[in-house]
Amino acid sequence: MKPKNTSSGLKEVARYSGVSIATVSRVINADPKVKAETALAVQKAIKTLGYRPNRVAQRLRATTARRRLVGLLIPDIQNPYYVDIIRGVEHYAYNQNATVIIGNFSQDPKKEELYIDILRSESVDGFIVATTPRTEKKVELLIEEGIPVVCIDRGLRSLKADVVKTDNEAGAFMATEHLIRLGHKRIAHIAGDKEIPTTHERIAGYRAAFKKYHLKTEEGLIFSRKSDYESGVQLTEEILALKCRPTAIFTANNLLTLGSYEVLHRHKMKIPEEIAIIGFDDVYWANSLNPALTAVKQFGYEMGQQAAELLYKRLSHPQAPPASLIIKPELMIRKSCGES
C-alpha cells in the first residue's frame, strides 16, 4: 500500500557519505564553500543512491528565484500560436532547470481567475501571462505583491509589467499594403474580439495602409465578433452575401483564417482569382492549405523564450523599470493572394 521510499532523501545520502544533511544540501546547490573532496564524496553518494531532490520541499523552503517554477497563463492551447509561445517558454525554462506549469483557461473567464490563484498557490517564481482586460486588476495585484510578471502578446494598460509582443499595427499594415499593391481596393477585415487590445491595433494597421495609399476605408468592411474559428465561418458567410463583394479578405488570426477557408471552399470560390485572402499568424502547415496561405508571421516561439528570459532577469533585478519588447512580424508570401 505505501510506496517504497526509493528516493532516499537527504538523510540517507548524508549517512552514506558521512557528512551532515546541511553539507549534502550545500553540494546540491553547488555552494563553493564546500571542500572539493567532500563535495566529490557526496556527489558519488548521490549517484550511487540515485538520489533526486524533492522539488516540493525545495520550493517550500526556497526563496523566490530559486523555486524553478514558472507559471504560464494561456488563453487557448488549441491555437497554434499559443503553442509556439508555450514551446518557447519551456525551452528557456528547461535550460534553467525550471519547470513550467500551464494554466490554459480556454477563454473561460472563471477559469482564468482561478488559474491565477492556483499558480500563485503553487509558489511560482513568477508569471508569464497573456492577459485579458478582465483580469488586469488581478495581475496588477500580483505585481504589487512583488511577484514578477511578464505579459506576452498583450501588455497591461498601466504598463507596470514587462511585455513582449508583436508589432500588431505594423503586421496588419504589411498585410493590407500587400493586398493594396496587388491592386485590391475593397478589402474586408475579419477582426478579432473587440475586448482584446490586439484587435484594435490590427484594425489600426489596416486603416493606416489605406491612408498611406489615399484610399478610403469602408467601415462596413470591418467585421468583428469573437476571435474563434466559428466567427471566421460566420463572418465570411456575411462577406460573401454582400451585394458588392470585396476582392480580398484580411483575417486577424489563424482561427479566423481557417474558418474563412472553410467557407470559401464550401462556396467553391477561386482563391485568389475571385477572392484573395491573407491571414495574421503563420502556421507550420500553411503549405498544406490550398492555396498555400500568405500570412503575417508572429514569432511565437522566440517571444516565449524572450518572455522567460525577461522573467528571470526581473527576478534578479526586481526594481528595474518595466521593459517592452516589440517584435516585428514578417510577411510570408505564398499563394493565397496570387503572385506578388
Add this chain to the structure above:
Amino acid sequence: MKPKNTSSGLKEVARYSGVSIATVSRVINADPKVKAETALAVQKAIKTLGYRPNRVAQRLRATTARRRLVGLLIPDIQNPYYVDIIRGVEHYAYNQNATVIIGNFSQDPKKEELYIDILRSESVDGFIVATTPRTEKKVELLIEEGIPVVCIDRGLRSLKADVVKTDNEAGAFMATEHLIRLGHKRIAHIAGDKEIPTTHERIAGYRAAFKKYHLKTEEGLIFSRKSDYESGVQLTEEILALKCRPTAIFTANNLLTLGSYEVLHRHKMKIPEEIAIIGFDDVYWANSLNPALTAVKQFGYEMGQQAAELLYKRLSHPQAPPASLIIKPELMIRKSCGES
C-alpha cells in the same frame, strides 16, 4: 525587496477566528468532525482574509491521492491530437481541483527521461504517459514503486498499467476498407515511425482490409520513416515518383497527412480524381483543407478524460488489476476520397 506576505497563512486565520491552526486545517479539508458553527466562523475568516492554502506545503505534507497534481508526459505538443488529450486530462483534473503539470518532451529521448524524473520530484499523485518503448523500463520502475501510472495512446508491453487507447487496427481497417469500396486497389500507406507500437497496429488494419476483400497487399506500397510532417512530405514525393502510381494514399497520422497535402498541392494533383487521400486523426479544421479531409477520428479529448478518471480510481484502489480501455475510432467522411 521582499514580497509582502499577503497570503496570510493558517496562523492568521486561526488567530482571527480564535481557534487553532489544526482546526483551520480541518475545515479546509472539510473534516466532518468539526462543529458546524466553528466551521462557519473559520470559513468567514478565510473569506475575509482572502486566505488561500499554499499548495506546495499541502503537497509536501500530504499523502498520495491528496496532492492534487497529475503528471502528464506528452511526445509533441504541436500535434493537435495530443492537444486534445491534454485538454481532456485538464478538464477532469480541474473538476477534482487538481492541477496538471505537462512534460512535453518534443520527441527528444533525453527530455523524455528527464521529465519523468522531474515530474516525480514534483510529487505528482500519478502519471499519465504516452510511452515510448525507450522509456518503458523507467515507467515500469515507477509502477513498482507504487506510483500510479496510466498509459495513453500506447500501452506497456508488460501490460502492468492501465491503458486507454484507440483501436488502431480497427481504425486503419475502416480507412482502407472505405477506399477499397470506392474501387481503389492500389493504396499506398504512409505509416509512422516503426519504433512506435501504434504504427504496427495500423499497418495490420491496413493489411486486414485487403485480406477481407481478397486483394493482395503490395509490400512496396507501405512507406515508413518517422511520424512527422517532413516524413509526410518526403514519402509522398516518393509515391508520386513511382512509375506505377497508386490511386490512393492512407496516411497514418495528422502530421503525415498535412505533409502529404503539401506535396499533392505542389504537384497540382487533383484530389480525389487523380489521387484520393484519407488520414488517421481528425482535426477541427479538416474542412479548411481543400478538399475537406476524410479521416479516422480518434477521441483524444474523451481519452484524456478517461485516463484521468482511471488514474484517480487507481489512487483509491491501488491493487485493482490493470484495466484497458480501447476506444473505437470513427470515420469522418468528407471530400478527399470523393463521395461515398
Add this chain to the structure above:
DNA sequence: CTGAAAGCGCTTACAG
C-alpha cells in the same frame, strides 16, 4: 569548511 537547529506552511495521529 562543516554541523546543529530553526523553520518553510501545512496535516495528522494522539490526547483530552
Add this chain to the structure above:
DNA sequence: CTGAAAGCGCTTACAG
C-alpha cells in the same frame, strides 16, 4: 469536537 506537537524534505543563518 479541539489543541499541542511532531514531522513532510529541504535550506540557511549561526556557531564553531
